[in-house]
Amino acid sequence: MDKIMVVSCEKVKKVYKVTLEDSPLYPDGKGGQLGDRGTIGNNNILSVEKNCVFLDGEVQLGENDLYIDFDRRKDIEVQHTAQHLFSALAYNKYSLNTVGFRMAEEYSTVDLDSKDLTEEVIKEIEKMVNDAIKISIPVETSIVKKEEAMTIEGLRKTVSEKVTGDVRIVTIGELDTNACGGFHVSNSCQLQIFKILSWEKIKGNYTRFYYVAGERALEDYYDKNKLVGELCRTLSCRENEINIMLDKVISDKKSAELELRSITQKYAEILAKDLMNNSENINGMKLVFYPENSMISNFLPKYIDLSEYILIFGESGQFTVTSKKINCKDYFDFLKTTEEVRGGGNESRVNFKGDLSEDLVFQQLKVYLSKL
Known part of the structure; x- marks a missing residue:
């Protein structure tokens, strides 16, 4: 349990806006990443901004207990590093640039600058990510001056002129080097597994990918395996017969609807x-x-x-x-x-x-x- 200094606390609608001194909490949405959660005093952190949080209850001014949900941070590390790996491999082999990234509570999205990707290419990128996970590649971080960061060769994305102060560089073996201030694992093996859930074409001639990694991917596998089992029991069939049985159910339903309409x-x-x-x-x-x-x-x-x-x-x-x-x-x-x-x-x-x-x-x- 850490300590945090509360500078001010005011009620805003049904929550409390709390200003903090030297907040160690990661803000929501920064770099597309989820923010920290936890408690201050006995109150839950609902959202985080720079040096400011929103709580579900009032907190006293001065020193308070701070609890940060590190299990959540671990999940964020996994999802964020998975994005770096996916973006790097898509760029390295297919020259695809990442033009958007957003992390949500259940899945994350990455936007690549192409609308013409085949299923074979997508499957290949997913396989390359999982292959990189298997071979346990070190993920290293370093802090450098902005001037030095601007001269680093091989950066997947150049450092913006708007950036001020020192720059944090994240390197995944020889696969990727990129500037990022978010959370990351220390080794690719900690990602466990990477799974693309779906993809769609979006405005701007881009393709948006929905993915999960780590425990999220394992939970997704568990849920879908359970769903397959329930379908097999309901349809009285084997896994490889589900599509055939569903086609039959849909056909029977249409026939019944037509008959009902006639009657x-x-x-x-x-x-x-x-x-x-x-x-x-x-x-x-x-x-x-x-x-x-x-x-x-x-x-x-x-x-x-x-x-x-x-x-x-x-x-x-x-x-x-x-x-x-x-x-x-x-x-x-x-x-x-x-x-x-x-x-x-x-x-x-x-x-x-x-x-x-x-x-x-x-x-x-x-x-x-x-x-x-």
């Missing part, structure tokens, strides 16, 4: 006749009400003669009125004079919703018809 349409035709036979006559207008929003109600306008009948259907505050006998938009405007509703449509059909019961909507339509 529903035939039922709607029969139901429409019954509804028209039992319609209410209001001021010479024939009114049909069906209290559902379903596939059946969606078919009803096809089988109810809208030139002779007014159809209203719906439930749970969402309704539709359709007819060629009245101006449906006028009814909606009438309804708005007494109820809080929103929606829209045209003269022959209006969809609307609000805090309305089926009985209220039906009664209000009867009131409107009685005034015509």
Whole structure:
């Protein structure tokens, strides 16, 4: 347990902004990396900025206990070093430049400056990273003056003119030399395993890679292996038969949906006749009400003669009125004079919703018809 000096503490919305003296905490987002977490006093660190943190509770001014989550730091070291290795090997063999990096809690992303990478190339880069992990390459760091850093040959990315002060150089054997102030492991073997989860083309003609390394990769393997097992049990098949069985399930589902649609349409035709036979006559207008929003109600306008009948259907505050006998938009405007509703449509059909019961909507339509 270390000590930290709290200079100020103020409540900002539901959290507390705390200014620190000589903070050893790594800020969120710096160099694309995750920031530190832990506690100050008995309060959890929610986020970190330069010489400032946000806590979930108030802390006293002056000296306080500081706990840094070093297990989290270890994970960050692994993910960050994996990025260096991936970027280096992509550059060394395929001249691909890293134009973006972001670390998240579950995975990290790297953007390479190409949109035309084949699956074979991607698989080869992933293999090269794992081969480098296997042979235990030392990862070394050194601090040099900016002037010296500007003259180092072989830097994967030149040091920006905006950088001030000393520069931290991270070297992975003969594979990579790059300026970086983030966390890193001391040997490539600590990465354990590297796995590209997926990739996609993004704006700017770049390809974004989603990856995990170390314990994250092992956990990902465990979760996916468990998922495969569950699929095999559900589909009653072996691993190599999953795709075949899924295709069959999808095909059966489509067939069942088509059959259901056909049956529903035939039922709607029969139901429409019954509804028209039992319609209410209001001021010479024939009114049909069906209290559902379903596939059946969606078919009803096809089988109810809208030139002779007014159809209203719906439930749970969402309704539709359709007819060629009245101006449906006028009814909606009438309804708005007494109820809080929103929606829209045209003269022959209006969809609307609000805090309305089926009985209220039906009664209000009867009131409107009685005034015509």
